[in-house]
Amino acid sequence: MTTGSAPRRVTIADVAGRAGVSTAAVSKVLRGAYGVSPGMRAKVRKAMDELGYRPHAAARAMRGRTYTLGVMLSDTRNPFFPDIIEGVTDQLGDTEYQVLLGPGGDEPKSQARMTDAMIDRSMDGIILISPVMSGAELASIATTTPIVVIGRHGSAAEYDSVVDDDVVGARLVVDHLADLGHRRIAHITHLDRGRASGADSPQAVRAEGYRRAMRARGLAEGIEVVATSFTEEGGYEGARQLLARPARPTAIFAGADVAALGVLRAAYEAGLSVPGDLSVAGYDNIGIASLKPISLTSVDQDGHVIGATAARLLVERIEGRGRSVLSSVSPTLVVRGTTGPPAGRE
Amino acid sequence: MTTGSAPRRVTIADVAGRAGVSTAAVSKVLRGAYGVSPGMRAKVRKAMDELGYRPHAAARAMRGRTYTLGVMLSDTRNPFFPDIIEGVTDQLGDTEYQVLLGPGGDEPKSQARMTDAMIDRSMDGIILISPVMSGAELASIATTTPIVVIGRHGSAAEYDSVVDDDVVGARLVVDHLADLGHRRIAHITHLDRGRASGADSPQAVRAEGYRRAMRARGLAEGIEVVATSFTEEGGYEGARQLLARPARPTAIFAGADVAALGVLRAAYEAGLSVPGDLSVAGYDNIGIASLKPISLTSVDQDGHVIGATAARLLVERIEGRGRSVLSSVSPTLVVRGTTGPPAGRE
DNA sequence: CATGTTTCGTAGAACGTTCTCCATTGTTAG
């Protein structure tokens, strides 16, 4: 109907005109600042409603907040992210903050580009999910914009961290399998591309937790780790390597569910029954793990809690907390059909 | 090390000072505008590099572009999105545009809130994935900001659309199953919550395509549609209803893979072998569909092409194309282990 | 009644860009 180009935005000045007050007064009402009489507030609110006023975020950004929080995703495909994001948005629920997600890719360079882009857009704070960067780079970002890091174990004074306790998670799996009678329990981990994340990465901690738990159970002999990648293909490849070895493991603990799916495929192709000939456990408890045809034993991280915690910490930071916080979320083991006692003698 | 608060941003004025030129000149270089000598360009570029200048998006937004494109996600869990997003980012690759994702939820209200938030942040354009809104609402958004709609079949003058040809997709499945000898092929569709999307939604078109294909094969008698939801639970529930009917279908075509997974669970629980007693086909060809323990026959939409096309159309719009475009992407059928000839007599 | 002290409201300067004019050069045509 209405031809012609975009209608001009309703601004604070329009509202001020309509209400018969100054723009400064409108701004005060908007910000809930001190020095506004109830009468004035009502007048301004009314004018805003009538005109359908919406604050212009870019203009706000020039001086104050943008009320925008960024979440950098290191891998869009990871089926574990939706839970975290849901936790974040739920926590922020009815606050004025908006969440925007940035696909950062798995390269340090592309991730840095994404965080830079978020900073350029004056976001009030950023949540980084499993970033592949050095601690120094993270600290440097933190001097510009408050950040919370999810899934990296190294803590730092400059920013807050939320991690799943991967040592506990790995122990839960090893104990479960050892209780079933397994002695040769192998582990598939993810090979770090860049030198960046190192020993802080979840995969490194899971692998270390696995080794420690094995030793604690007196199974040091049975320790076997193969490093491929946390993908279906990586799990498949890792399992093939492990199953080709002379002393075949009776159980494989994959550091991620996606990899565990690859392990299942390798077992299937090798004609091994699960859990009869081979027990398989994963990590993350992704949605499909619970589906009947798969029924994968896995470690559940409660992404919802992790996301909500990260959001809470970030807002606290933005609103002035100085001291750094490291929040550790305990995982639980969900036992399903892919783990069982090892076969007879072997 | 460097204590004290955030270091002041490097601005265009700093660059101008360093290069010994005016801010206007720097801006021209930045924008690649007319009226800049090669010498000046070099000087300015050098100064920018030395100072590590980064344009401040919010300030840009006050007058020109933000070089930010938004993608509204209607459901973060849909495993089909990563492909689309990858297509979008690949297409935008080395342009100056940045992509930010907004979780819009599945409610019309929350989706509207998200798009409003994107408009408030002066994004240059927005891609809406399967939005649940009326055509009028979409058109109204389009008057403010260029948009491209993915997955809605109704075309409109105000915006561009990219759709999978769901009629073709449904026909591929029905033809495949009919060729195998099935006559009672049931369909599970998604029940629209709001009146908003209506006949434009993919599920509605798939269902209609299914009916049309059935009639075309002379199987009008075998048409059976049950409307639950495109979730694992929805597929399970739908399958239970269908399997309880007196004339049990020999094949179920679920309108989405996630629902097909639920169908598989229902079949498993009912003691039916797949594809022996029941053939199952899905739609979307999500990652896990190809995994051995599932091996689901499904329709592949090539989300990568859809995303890339949407991004291309959006940029064209932003740069001035007036005429509206509807791009239809043809799906393909991927036949796997869950479909086969129906059992003996039945 | 003179003098503080709140409380309420407004002016107006930022913030970092873009972009429309305008001024100054060369350069070319006549």
Added chain:
DNA sequence: CTAACAATGGAGAACGTTCTACGAAACATG
């Protein structure tokens, strides 16, 4: 040599907020 014109660079006004000063009431205190 001059008029006309293209090419190059700069001044300065937006853009829509926030927020520091500051003034004017209204009120309390002696």
